Amino acid sequence: MPQWRQGLTKSLHQTRSMPESRYFQLATVDGSGVPYCRTVVFRGITDNNQLVVISDTRSEKYNQLGQNPHSQVCWYFSKTREQYRFSCTATIITLGQDADLVTQHWNKLSDAGKKQFLWGEPGTPRNDGSALQVEGDFNEVPTHFCVIMLTIDSVDYLNLRGNPQSREWHQKDGNGNWVSQSLIP
Numbered sequence: 480m481p482q483w484r485q486g487l488t489k490s491l492h493q494t495r496s497m498p499e500s501r502y503f504q505l506a507t508v509d510g511s512g513v514p515y516c517r518t519v520v521f522r523g524i525t526d527n528n529q530l531v532v533i534s535d536t537r538s539e540k541y542n543q544l545g546q547n548p549h550s551q552v553c554w555y556f557s558k559t560r561e562q563y564r565f566s567c568t569a570t571i572i573t574l575g576q577d578a579d580l581v582t583q584h585w586n587k588l589s590d591a592g593k594k595q596f597l598w599g600e601p602g603t604p605r606n607d608g609s610a611l612q613v614e615g616d617f618n619e620v621p622t623h624f625c626v627i628m629l630t631i632d633s634v635d636y637l638n639l640r641g642n643p644q645s646r647e648w649h650q651k652d653g654n655g656n657w658v659s660q661s662l663i664p
């Protein structure tokens with residue numbers, strides 16, 4: 480297991496009672512290089528070091544990642560005062576591509592979580608102030624529900640605890656092995 484991943488496992492354990500530690504910021508760029516950033520929920524990390532996020536193919540981030548799969552995750556653990564910046568390459572998995580994986584993530588959602596995918600087209604005007612209507616069935620995975628797999632290419636880790644603070648850079652060498660380097664913070 481790469482050194483940074485051992486650290487992340489520890490950070491997640493130490494902050495397990497804080498739901499906000501499961502949110503991170505995901506930055507993308509569109510085809511013109513314009514940046515966008517938003518908060519998403521961490522849904523897990525795979526054996527091959529992919530961060531898992533669930534989302535909607537009707538969202539802007541889906542279009543942006545289609546134009547440029549390079550993205551960055553910025554994740555701050557306030558309790559342990561650690562920041563991880565993951566440079567990633569995104570792959571988006573839809574129902575048609577991997578029904579088992581997508582269904583598995585859909586089934587993990589609460590009804591309230593599922594509802595958010597059934598209110599209509601995200602980001603479109605909501606003019607009449609009436610309650611949003613759920614369209615669709617909770618037992619059926621909507622075709623716009625998707626899983627974003629963020630393959631971690633490099634990691635910039637900063638720990639504010641201690642004087643001096645510590646910073647470490649992690650990337651893969653030519654043989655695909657993770658190597659680490661301490662940096663001046």
Ligand SMILES: Cc1cc2nc3c(=O)[nH]c(=O)nc-3n(C[C@H](O)[C@H](O)[C@H](O)COP(=O)(O)O)c2cc1C
Pocket residue numbers: 502515516517518519520521532533534535538539540541602
């Ligand atoms: C705490 C929090 C968690 C969120 N989690 C997700 C998530 O897991 N997936 C997602 O697509 N959007 C999530 N959102 C909404 C996004 O931040 C964003 O508003 C939405 O996805 C539209 O973004 P886009 O137009 O850039 O695609 C979350 C927002 C907040 C505040």
